[in-house]
Amino acid sequence: MYRKQVRRRRAVLVLLVVACLMLISISISEADSGPLHRVQNGVSAVLNPIGEGASRALKPARDLVNWFDETLAARGENDDLRQQVADLRAELTETQDAAEKAGYADDLKKLMGSSGLDAYEPVDATVTAHSTSTWYGSIRIDKGSDDGIAVNDSVVTSQGLVGRISNVGGGFADVGLLTDGTSANAVTARISGKGPVGTVTPVVGAPGKLEFTLIEGGGEFDEGDELVTASFQIQGDRRSIYPEGIPVGEVDQAVPAEQDVQDPVRITPFANFDDLNEVTVLTGGPG
Amino acid sequence: MIVTPRIFLRLAAIVFVAVLLQAAFFSGVPLLGSVANVVPVVVVALGLLGGAVTGTVSGFAAGILIDVMVGGTLGVSSLALMAAGYAAGRWREGYDIVSSLVPPLLTGALCGVAALAYGAMQLTLGIDATVSPLVVREVVVQALLGALLAVPVFPLIRRVLRPALVDDSARARAKAASARAGFGGRSGPFANIRGDRGHLRGL
Numbered sequence: 001m002y003r004k005q006v007r008r009r010r011a012v013l014v015l016l017v018v019a020c021l022m023l024i025s026i027s028i029s030e031a032d033s034g035p036l037h038r039v040q041n042g043v044s045a046v047l048n049p050i051g052e053g054a055s056r057a058l059k060p061a062r063d064l065v066n067w068f069d070e071t072l073a074a075r076g077e078n079d080d081l082r083q084q085v086a087d088l089r090a091e092l093t094e095t096q097d098a099a100e101k102a103g104y105a106d107d108l109k110k111l112m113g114s115s116g117l118d119a120y121e122p123v124d125a126t127v128t129a130h131s132t133s134t135w136y137g138s139i140r141i142d143k144g145s146d147d148g149i150a151v152n153d154s155v156v157t158s159q160g161l162v163g164r165i166s167n168v169g170g171g172f173a174d175v176g177l178l179t180d181g182t183s184a185n186a187v188t189a190r191i192s193g194k195g196p197v198g199t200v201t202p203v204v205g206a207p208g209k210l211e212f213t214l215i216e217g218g219g220e221f222d223e224g225d226e227l228v229t230a231s232f233q234i235q236g237d238r239r240s241i242y243p244e245g246i247p248v249g250e251v252d253q254a255v256p257a258e259q260d261v262q263d264p265v266r267i268t269p270f271a272n273f274d275d276l277n278e279v280t281v282l283t284g285g286p287g
Numbered sequence: 288m289i290v291t292p293r294i295f296l297r298l299a300a301i302v303f304v305a306v307l308l309q310a311a312f313f314s315g316v317p318l319l320g321s322v323a324n325v326v327p328v329v330v331v332a333l334g335l336l337g338g339a340v341t342g343t344v345s346g347f348a349a350g351i352l353i354d355v356m357v358g359g360t361l362g363v364s365s366l367a368l369m370a371a372g373y374a375a376g377r378w379r380e381g382y383d384i385v386s387s388l389v390p391p392l393l394t395g396a397l398c399g400v401a402a403l404a405y406g407a408m409q410l411t412l413g414i415d416a417t418v419s420p421l422v423v424r425e426v427v428v429q430a431l432l433g434a435l436l437a438v439p440v441f442p443l444i445r446r447v448l449r450p451a452l453v454d455d456s457a458r459a460r461a462k463a464a465s466a467r468a469g470f471g472g473r474s475g476p477f478a479n480i481r482g483d484r485g486h487l488r489g490l
Contacts, residue, residue, distance in 0.1 A: 008340065009338075009339050009340050009343075012340050012343055012344065013339070013343055013369075013373060016343055016344070016347045016365070016369060017366070017369070019347070019362075019365075020347070020350075020362040020363075020365045020366045020369070021362065021366075022362075023351075023361040023362030023365070024360060024361065024362035024363060024366075024412070026361075027360045027361040027362060028360060028412065036361065040354075040355055040361060043355050044355055044356065044358070047352075047355065047356055048356075050307065051307065051310055051311060051356055054307045054308075054310075054311035054312075055310075055311040055315075057311075058308075058311045058312040061312060062312055062315045062316055065316045066315075066316060066317075069316075069317065069318075127315075128311075129310040129311065129314065129356060129357055130310070130314035130315050130322075130357075131314065131357050131359070138357065138358055138359075140310075140356075140357065140358060166358070167358055174357075174358035181409075181418070201417065202417075203417050203419045204417065204418045204419060204422065206419040206421045209419075211417060264417070274317045
């Protein structure tokens with residue numbers, strides 16, 4: 001009897017491990033339009049309304065927990081913020097002109113206007129599910145191909161770039177975040193106003209941090225320098241996924257001009273990845 | 288555990304609700320620089336209560352559901368959760384739960400193992416990014432949050448599955464017998480498990 005149980009246990013284990021390995025292998029090797037992905041998307045489409053309903057039902061509970069968390073954090077930050085307000089007031093008096101341009105909303109509006117983002121059709125969406133691990137930076141939203149969303153469309157918040165659409169179904173879409181270390185989510189970016197071009201990549205295990213590695217250009221960075229997406233086009237059809245000029249983040253630490261910039265520079269993204277509830281997908285676009 | 292069709296449905300419901308709660312609630316609530324993951328906690332609890340087969344199958348099902356609902360590589364979450372569920376089940380088959388601290392501590396350790404296994408598989412499959420040493424902190428935080436979550440989750444799942452648990456049925460019979468004889472039974476979610484298992488072995 002005991003031996004039979006042991007044999008059964010081992011058989012179940014081996015069977016399921018083999019099943020997992022086969023699923024991983026097929027999932028990685030087949031195209032996005034392959035049968036396994038189609039089944040995954042089909043099941044997803046069925047389960048999505050349930051997840052969406054649960055997400056909406058549990059939003060008050062989430063907000064309550066986050067409210068406590070933010071209240072506790074706010075108390076700790078109070079003194080720092082007071083000091084910062086005093087510093088900013090002094091700075092404001094000295095540089096009125098620069099301060100006028102400092103409002104991020106104005107910057108975003110200006111960048112959208114000057115870089116042709118007005119040509120994109122914005123689709124507002126609600127986040128219905130978040131990934132369960134820091135290894136996977138992805139979210140699911142409640143809008144999909146029925147709303148005109150397509151794979152590789154850029155996703156932004158009012159603060160800046162969030163990521164791109166990695167998978168889309170009829171009434172849902174998955175967003176690969178900038179912090180996702182498992183997919184090709186590197187962003188070509190440049191320092192706004194200075195021009196050195198590089199790639200922004202995530203730092204796995206350090207949520208909320210990105211790295212900027214130079215491809216070309218000079219190497220002086222000041223703390224607070226803003227990064228925006230840099231669009232490029234090679235040989236006609238090949239072009240970068242993200243449109244030009246979307247704010248990405250700011251430089252954490254100054255790097256003097258005389259220092260040879262080989263190592264990645266730490267970036268803090270503008271978008272708050274811990275609190276993503278509403279996002280906007282830039283659909284369509286020029287051409 | 289005696290898995291009748293009704294108990295099977297309960298097990299499926301537990302796994303589904305856990306994944307739903309994870310995707311819709313826990314993943315949106317940052318704690319200690321990470322997010323609590325209730326799914327491995329539930330899988331470990333099912334392994335501890337039902338044995339290795341229950342733990343393994345629950346881990347597999349929960350992993351597939353997560354990958355489908357959140358959009359990951361199919362099979363990766365399953366492998367990590369199966370490791371935790373199988374280990375919990377083997378513990379249950381080899382040792383007694385002699386203290387109420389055992390389930391939370393074991394759950395914490397196995398949540399850490401699941402997080403490590405998941406990370407190792409992602410590294411094997413290829414990560415297009417720098418891996419920070421803070422990943423170690425992530426594993427420790429996952430273990431800590433898993434241990435804390437196990438405190439309410441383990442007794443809750445035990446209560447839901449009570450009709451199928453051999454230990455609990457034997458305990459209920461023993462309690463009823465001692466009540467009839469005029470003696471008070473021991474109470475509490477983990478009380479008297481060792482004695483009951485010993486009693487069963489003697490049968």
